[in-house]
Amino acid sequence: MARQKPVYTRVLIKLSGESLLGRHSYGIDLDRALAIAQEIKEVRELGIQVAIMIGGGNIFRGIRGTEAGMDRAAADQMGLLATVINGIALQEALEKVGIVCRHVSAMEIKALAEPFIRRRVIRHLEKDRVVVFSAGIGSPYFTTDTAAALRALEIKAEVIMKATKVDGVYSADPMLDKNAKKFASIRYLQVIQKGLKVMDSTAISLCKDNHVPIVVFNLNKRGNIRRAVLGEKVGTLVH
Numbered sequence: 001m002a003r004q005k006p007v008y009t010r011v012l013i014k015l016s017g018e019s020l021l022g023r024h025s026y027g028i029d030l031d032r033a034l035a036i037a038q039e040i041k042e043v044r045e046l047g048i049q050v051a052i053m054i055g056g057g058n059i060f061r062g063i064r065g066t067e068a069g070m071d072r073a074a075a076d077q078m079g080l081l082a083t084v085i086n087g088i089a090l091q092e093a094l095e096k097v098g099i100v101c102r103h104v105s106a107m108e109i110k111a112l113a114e115p116f117i118r119r120r121v122i123r124h125l126e127k128d129r130v131v132v133f134s135a136g137i138g139s140p141y142f143t144t145d146t147a148a149a150l151r152a153l154e155i156k157a158e159v160i161m162k163a164t165k166v167d168g169v170y171s172a173d174p175m176l177d178k179n180a181k182k183f184a185s186i187r188y189l190q191v192i193q194k195g196l197k198v199m200d201s202t203a204i205s206l207c208k209d210n211h212v213p214i215v216v217f218n219l220n221k222r223g224n225i226r227r228a229v230l231g232e233k234v235g236t237l238v239h
Contacts, residue, residue, distance in 0.1 A: 007231035010049040010125060012157040013040070014148040014199075017058035017086050019163060019219055027058060028086065033093035039225050040130060041097045048229055049125040051155055053133045053148035054090055056082030062140070076140030080107060083144060087134030088112060100129045106138030106147070118154050125155065145199035149206040160212060161228055162199060163219035168236035169198050185237040198238060207238070214238040 019036065022029025044050055059082035065075025087103045094101040102124045105113035113134065114120070124131050136147035145162075152160050169191070172180040188208035191198050198204065198216055207214055217224045217235030228234045 004230045006046045006048050006229045008048060008158045008229050010051075010155065010157050011043075011159050011161055011229060012051045012053060012148060012152040012155070013161045013163060013225065014053050014145065015055065015090075015163050015219070017055040017061075017082065018165070019058075020086055020089065021058050028089045030089070030093070033089050034096060036219070037090070037093035037097045037099065039223070040094065041099055042223075042226050043229055044099060044128070044130060046226070046229065049128070051121070051125065051131040051133060051151065051157060052090065053144055053151060054083050054086045055144045056080070056084075056086055058082075059085055073140040080135045080138070080140075083134040083136065084109060084112060087132050090132050094130055094132070100127075101132060102129050103132045103134065106133070106135040109135075122155055131155075143200050143203070145203040146206065149199070149203040149212065152212055153206065153210050157212070160207065160214045161225065162214055162216045163225070164216060165218065165220060167218040167221070169196055169216050169238065171196075173197075183236050184233070185239060188238060191238055204238070 020028045020033050022032030040050060056079050060078050062076035062079035065078060066072050084105055091101045091103040103113040104116050104121060106116050108115055121131055133151055136142055136144045137150055148160055166174055169183045169186055170180040174180040188204050191204050192201050215228050215235055215237055217228055224234050
């Protein structure tokens with residue numbers, strides 16, 4: 001049987017902070033981080049260049065601070081720092097499975113991560129290093145979804161792979177509505193008009209204006225990242 005060929009050469013994977021929770025209700029499950037790292041290694045072995053944008057919701061989410069009465073900018077900055085912690089953990093996990101990795105933060109933290117310099121990041125990818133992005137775009141009021149879309153454009157990624165806990169985009173929350181319909185594919189504008197919780201509207205608009213497709217899939221099913229880069233029908237395609 002002929003070996004399948006990837007349909008992409010450079011991808012950006014958007015991981016939520018919650019993807020690192022594993023068995024825990026808060027923080028980082030290191031075994032879960034290692035399992036994700038192993039899946040990314042399998043993708044790298046296909047010859048695909050991989051960048052990752054990590055969220056911070058497993059530690060602190062800015063919107064929660066705002067709801068508790070914090071200034072929005074301060075709360076968001078705390079959320080950005082949470083993503084840096086996750087970036088360190090993910091870099092460690094990737095290196096433990098044998099991947100050369102660079103952690104790049106949009107906030108200047110010289111002792112922990114490299115600053116974002118577009119040409120340097122692209123060079124890392126060309127040298128087969130996985131790049132982990134943290135701290136979003138470094139500014140409050142912008143989500144890590146928007147940061148993922150922006151970085152995908154800057155590094156010329158061919159697709160954004162949005163790893164979630166459900167197996168695609170639905171007309172309603174499938175956890176709450178048993179009649180929710182799953183879309184095999186959907187247009188960017190439909191996502192915005194229907195108010196579907198795929199990525200925030202700024203991220204979707206960036207992808208729409210620059211023709212970057214988004215594949216939304218279930219990270220909890222082993223092998224889904226590899227299937228997605230091989231072009232198999234996994235989750236939902238937003239285009």
